[in-house]
Amino acid sequence: MARRLLLGCALACGATLIATPAYACGGLIGPNGAVNLARTTTLAAYHNGIEHYVTAFTFTGATKGTFGSIVPLPGIPTKVERGGDWTLQRLEREVAPPVPKGLFLDHTGVAFAAAPEIILQTKIDALDITVLKGGAFAVGTWAEQHGFNLPPDAPSVLDFYARRSQIFMAARFDAAAAAKRGQRAGDGTPIHLTIPTNNPWVPLRILALGKQGSEVIDADVFLLTDNVPAMLPQPVGGRNLASAPLATGMQLVRSERASASLMQDLKIDKGMGWMPKSMWLTFIRLAAPANTLGYDLAIDATGQNQPSLQAAGFPTGIAAAAKHIRDSLPLWLAWTAAGALTGGLLTTMLRRRLRTA
Amino acid sequence: MTLARAVAALLLGAALLPACSSSPRTITVDMRFSHYLPTAMDVRAGETVRFKLVNEDPMTHEFIIGTAAQQEAHEVGGEIDHNGLPGQASLAPGETRTLSFTFGRAGSLIFACHRPGHYAYGMRGTITIA
Ligand SMILES: [Cu+2]
Numbered sequence: 001m002a003r004r005l006l007l008g009c010a011l012a013c014g015a016t017l018i019a020t021p022a023y024a025c026g027g028l029i030g031p032n033g034a035v036n037l038a039r040t041t042t043l044a045a046y047h048n049g050i051e052h053y054v055t056a057f058t059f060t061g062a063t064k065g066t067f068g069s070i071v072p073l074p075g076i077p078t079k080v081e082r083g084g085d086w087t088l089q090r091l092e093r094e095v096a097p098p099v100p101k102g103l104f105l106d107h108t109g110v111a112f113a114a115a116p117e118i119i120l121q122t123k124i125d126a127l128d129i130t131v132l133k134g135g136a137f138a139v140g141t142w143a144e145q146h147g148f149n150l151p152p153d154a155p156s157v158l159d160f161y162a163r164r165s166q167i168f169m170a171a172r173f174d175a176a177a178a179a180k181r182g183q184r185a186g187d188g189t190p191i192h193l194t195i196p197t198n199n200p201w202v203p204l205r206i207l208a209l210g211k212q213g214s215e216v217i218d219a220d221v222f223l224l225t226d227n228v229p230a231m232l233p234q235p236v237g238g239r240n241l242a243s244a245p246l247a248t249g250m251q252l253v254r255s256e257r258a259s260a261s262l263m264q265d266l267k268i269d270k271g272m273g274w275m276p277k278s279m280w281l282t283f284i285r286l287a288a289p290a291n292t293l294g295y296d297l298a299i300d301a302t303g304q305n306q307p308s309l310q311a312a313g314f315p316t317g318i319a320a321a322a323k324h325i326r327d328s329l330p331l332w333l334a335w336t337a338a339g340a341l342t343g344g345l346l347t348t349m350l351r352r353r354l355r356t357a
Numbered sequence: 358m359t360l361a362r363a364v365a366a367l368l369l370g371a372a373l374l375p376a377c378s379s380s381p382r383t384i385t386v387d388m389r390f391s392h393y394l395p396t397a398m399d400v401r402a403g404e405t406v407r408f409k410l411v412n413e414d415p416m417t418h419e420f421i422i423g424t425a426a427q428q429e430a431h432e433v434g435g436e437i438d439h440n441g442l443p444g445q446a447s448l449a450p451g452e453t454r455t456l457s458f459t460f461g462r463a464g465s466l467i468f469a470c471h472r473p474g475h476y477a478y479g480m481r482g483t484i485t486i487a
Contacts, residue, residue, distance in 0.1 A: 152472070
């Protein structure tokens, strides 16, 4: 208990010292379409056939209008509850330790179906949460009828997900209710979904919902798994699965056995008691232009190195996946790579000359 | 006139009948994933076309015919329901609706949707009037 109190306080107080990201997990939709977010953070933890998906919705400070978010899910959640108070912050802290005061940390870093089936409805703080089962048309129409102003790319994005899994979570954020509750701008409401599935994946494409072509989508994705996960597409710096295409917008920052202190701190947070003694921590930083983010992150944590093509959003095969990612590589990335190569060559030549001079 | 020629003349007459009658040509325009299909059409000056508009998306779309300047005006306008206005239609999710329009002199026009963000997203097409 003492550690709980101490940790909650330390993270709350430390929030001013570390760069605080804006949390949310789906395509965020405001009164006039999607809302810009600085960065999103999610944890997808997988153990004993259960995916624990933790994310948070941040109160933007707006006092008018209803904001909402649509999150595609790999299966029907058995539980949707308020997440723990520090899980996401603790994970961020694990990979970005606090900096001394005074320093600024730059953190850039159709089928016309009937109405969808309502699987469950709950209210968590100022969020009205509905889990829906239905096709893209049914879910999209429901969202429009319930105050979500879908951006123009919503039909194709919903279709992309509905072909794989027809389960969606719609979260309506009532700004007026949040203000009435005394929530201040930047206050987040963590949500924890417990989803039995044998096929975990993290929705990434939804993050680009309503975003323009070259706008960069930033996200921090944490995975906690029993084994080292194989991922599709592969992040830069990841293990080389011979056949898996590489997504240059994803960078593998950490891949290590989770520290004992992290495991202990997470396990005592609300709803995290399911955690085993030891897990593998993977931290991926996503920084991809919206028009290149046509994929999700499929995970195989069984040790068999066979992440699902379908779960990554490529049902037509590995060649198509590779081609899609190759074709969507932005020109600036190619130029940056070419520039780095040229710079490297010039430096080497210069060093040799200096040595021989 | 032989019997064969008479039959041929009758068949030819029957084939030409729809073109000579006053019923307008129908062009089906699908709206899917916030894009039109087709995106380009050819019509004749003075021709009346019956557009069959099919909205397959779970969101409202518009079909508004006009010049580039008129489209720019619609882009900043606040009209919600365009039904009943000449060359304009608003379609609810999944709705199918018809719209008849008579084209004037030769030139080109644009058809577009002006729901927030749709025009910039590429929900537009061209009509060439010859
Ligand atoms: Cu439209």
